[in-house]
Amino acid sequence: MSSPAADRASPARRRELALLLLGLPALLLLGVLFAWPVLRLLSMSVADGTLHQLERVVLDELYVQVLFESLKIAGLVTVICLALAYPVALWLTKAGRIGLTLGMFALLLPFWTSVLVRTYAWMVLLGRSGVINRMLRDLGIIEYPLPLLHNLGGVLIGMVHVLVPYMVFPIYAALLRIDPDLPRAAEGLGASRWAIFRRVILPLSLPGVAAGCALVFVLSLGFFITPALLGGGQVMMIAMLIEQQVRELLDWPFAAALSAVLLAVTLVVYAAIGRLTKGARLASP
């Protein structure tokens, strides 16, 4: 440690000290209301000194099933979001000013609207006597209402709707960062449009794709409201299981064990995709 006199002597140190003071209140809040409570919760899972609670999560068939269901749903949502978002992001980079404004509006208005409002709207659309079934019946296409709600399909539609913008934004940002001279050069060298996309645009946009996939996968893994409302009890995700343990069964140690597993999976996915992104960046300097 240096003496206070040395502190005063060095402007760089004074600067660091001032910056630290600026950040301190927020860091205190994050420590007291985020890091500490979460660690405290996680420690509850091993509070009895055994790994019994964690074993229950990974050995009991019922809970393993919920975990796999959650992973399956998160995976499906990620793939569907990517399939929808990539073309949209690509189109946005080519759109004129009016197209861009309209596109942004169509992305940002739902993005900023409450998940609850949107989930409710999907119930209106997909319900047994909802808008879609009503229209199909009036058109004579179906005789009995299709089961669009209270099943996996309904949950997927609702979740994809919430998460598509999270996929579009990073891909769009990555596409914008591509030097426009590169596709132009490829074109000058005689590459076809498809070849330009496949060999230039696509590889260079992969960091954005990875970032979007990580975000969407991680967010959907922890989803609660949409599956609870659109699944109608037919779809159980891990976040719903945690809520049930705390609210109905008051089984805090088991809720803590479930949380630990959910958090571990989340962090592993995040770290893995982070590594992939770095690889992609290296591959496309």
Next chain:
Amino acid sequence: MPRRERRAGLPAILLACFATVVFVFLMLPLLVVFPISVSSAAYLQFPPPGFSWQWFQRYFNDPDWIDATIRSFKVAAVCTVLAMTLGVPLSFLLVRSRRRGIWILDRLAAAPIIVPTIILSISIYSIFVRLQLIGEWYGVAIAHTVLALPFVVILVGAGLRGFDESQEQAAIGLGASWPVAVWRITLPQLRPSLISAGFLAFISSFDELVVAMFLSGASMTLPKKMFDNIMMEIDPTIAAVSVTQILLVALCLGLTALFGKGALATTMSR
């Protein structure tokens, strides 16, 4: 060399069609609640049999709904103020510090978006129960601040990274103190980031349900009230509430586009 004619070929048309379909998919649920909210039918019926303002009247005349709405505004306003006053200075630390370990704090500040909300909710709940903060609106506001901080730090941090610090040093060289230089030179140039961070903090709190479900107790926020309404009895009052919210968001979006030049772009590429 003659430039090859760039015609909008079949792929471009297909791409535009596909994008349009996705935009319709995104907008459809927002549009569908409008006719429902002015329906004269007592239950979900589509197309509505007639026009009526009754659901809006019920929303605005029901003290429960209005209380919940006002409470949500209070929570979101306090959350925004807290998230900005804490988050903007934190961004300065995270962007400008040259200490080696700073990336750890950077991860910590971004972590509340990555850690599933349900985990954060029950963690804070277990502590607030002891402090007897359940059912207090400011407890919800403080918890929401934790969730809103990452948005502020990411957006303002991005703005700050793009800011040329030598302007600040020039002001100091001309005799301004550092706080004055930041206030008069740096912050005005960060306006787009600050505006979008503020709006995002506000909206993230105003819409938040999971934390509020655990912490708000009997004094419900608007999302909690809506959730209960959807669970118990779906009457078109909730459509009227939804339409009011969608219009408010559209207004905010318009205002941001107008006053925060480039703010929307920052939101997009955060």
